[in-house]
Amino acid sequence: MRQRVLLAGIWEQENSDFERQMDELRGLADACEMEVVDVMVQKLPRMQPASYFGSGRLLEIKERLAESEAEAVVLLHECTPSQLRNLERSLNCRIIDRTQLILQIFERRARTKEARIQVEMAMCQYELPRLMHASDHWSRQAGGRNKGKGEQQLALDKRALQRRITSLKRELAGIQEKKETQRRFRQQSPLKKIALVGYTNAGKSTVLNHLLMLSEQAKEKQVLEQDLLFATLDTNVRLIQVKGHTPFLLSDTVGFLEHLPKPLLAAFDATLKEVQKADLLLHIIDISDPQFAIKREVTIQTLQRIGCAQLPCMEVYNKVDLCSDLQEEKRNDALYISAHSEEGMRQLLTALDAWQWEDxxxxxxxxxxxxxxxxxxxxxxxxxxxxxxxxxxxxxxxxxxxxxxxxxxxxxxxxx
Ligand SMILES: Nc1nc2c(ncn2[C@@H]2O[C@H](COP(=O)(O)OP(=O)(O)OP(=O)(O)O)[C@@H](O)[C@H]2O)c(=O)[nH]1
Ligand SMILES: [Mg+2]
Incomplete structure (x- = not known):
């Protein structure tokens, strides 16, 4: 059964993008199989440091929680440890901030061992400062005198979490060493390495599968494509060898999202290496999405954050089959395709040939x-x-x- 949740957010004064962000939060909740039963918004100059909402609105939320029988509150922002604790105390229900929500989606999607370890590591890294904060709080309360039982327990939990992170790091390093060997092997190959990048759900995996189909590659080589946020969590590299075109290696990887939480970016660091080592990036943009311009910008910013801004990049507008009149909007320096059909796929291959033989x-x-x-x-x-x-x-x-x-x-x- 879907978990019943109430979505809530502070609409900060200077935030002109609030409605879109709330929509995206709804999409994330949906991707986590939650049922949104109510939405509460408070307009404030900025979020309250102690309890995120103002006190009056907290009472209202409490009433709405009881009326709607919601089991948890999902917040638009990442909260500080003390905000979370105070909210939990005053609302007496589970509080899930945006980062936790994204972590939960990743946890559901992780299929391979590597992805599962990466997600668990991100979760531990999210937990650790929160636990530390709780333990500081205890120390202050005890005034440095007798260490209370609660404090001792927190210290134990903290150590256990740190040990878990160390062991996960070791396990991950083992898996990634093997992958690194494969990567080095590929690096020696004369084939060019192209990486698909873009916002989550833009159609990256579908483009890869379509090119595999044109390559007449075995069905087992296909990767998962789904109408889900974060369908892909692993890097998959495939040989694309279409008759009449120059072959290349194509990698599919995890999609980007606005304000991708830091622990996730850190945990997926090695996975993103595939992108960092590419000769060319194919930036897939879902042009049927009314928010495509913002999502394109977020992808460009994320590429900067992971140190890929200097890589050559080709923009590919996907899902043109869902747009009726694009003619006037088309840019000369971009490609327009539908990964669901043949439309634009040959032009894409020709453009890649031209790029490969440019010099x-x-x-x-x-x-x-x-x-x-x-x-x-x-x-x-x-x-x-x-x-x-x-x-x-x-x-x-x-x-x-x-x-x-x-x-x-x-x-x-x-x-x-
Ligand atoms: N109509 C239409 N749908 C498309 C097209 N390309 C992809 N889709 C659909 O869009 C959804 C997302 O596609 P994916 O290929 O999984 O997207 P992705 O970019 O790999 O997403 P993540 O792995 O979550 O980052 C799927 O339901 C696809 O069938 C297209 O050209 N036209
Ligand atoms: Mg994908």
């Missing part, structure tokens, strides 16, 4: 028949367009990245 030269080569090793090495890096076998050798024409030219200069010949 390349068209050349001709001749190899003797006993130079097979050198010849196959050229095939690794070049896009070969023609191959002619003659008496005195094999003649080839094609494109080669400029930086590789010196390696095969000895085989260059006049045009065939």
């Amino acid at each position: 390349s030269v068209a050349l001709s080569w001749r190899f003797a028949y006993d130079q097979q090793r050198e010849l196959s090495s050229l095939y690794t890096y070049a896009d070969i367009e023609t191959r002619t076998e003659k008496e005195n050798g094999i003649y080839l024409q094609g494109k080669l990245p400029s930086k590789r030219r010196s390696q095969f200069r000895g085989y260059e010949c006049e045009e065939i």
